[in-house]
Amino acid sequence: DGGITQSPKYLFRKEGQNVTLSCEQNLNHDAMYWYRQDPGQGLRLIYYSQIVNDFQKGDIAEGYSVSREKKESFPLTVTSAQKNPTAFYLCASSIGGQTGRLHFGNGTRLTVT
């Protein structure tokens, strides 16, 4: 079955450490996205990529970095510069363009202490 795989489901890190969240899709989608979700909140866009080797900042990109070296992969690094990194992180993909349905993974819950 086609889909989006995020790993791991739970991740624990000490403050000051960088951590990379994995996102892989086998839907052959061009566009990929990272969202952050805090308790009781909606989804806020961190970064997105419309094609390989290109990505743009979303609304809350500070303290995060991404790469898009392969079509199927869009890893997110949460750096030590991110002031409040504890959150639920969701990766999504879509066929591309400026409209279209996003398909989501099941998220990674990151806890930083």
Place this chain on the structure above:
Amino acid sequence: GESVGLHLPTLSVQEGDNSIINCAYSNSASDYFIWYKQESGKGPQFIIDIRSNMDKRQGQRVTVLLNKTVKHLSLQIAATQPGDSAVYFCAAWAPQKLVFGQGTRLTINP
């Protein structure tokens, strides 16, 4: 830019009743809207979508209504079941990105 808001953070309904979840958006240029359902600990799942050239679209037990005049859309769930318990998000396309509202938590009373 675009902002999307939901009118109620929580909604409680009796099993078997119809549920109506409301959403407002700000950008009159938005032309594609999506409703998602999110169960605890999971990613959002697509429910139904609607483009701005329509004012109503029906799926299985769900209907989305779009009122472009007042920039409002609603999700109606018929004969609500326990499995409908979740957080529901509306989302609207702004240029290059999908903007989400804050979600309504739907609780079903037996």
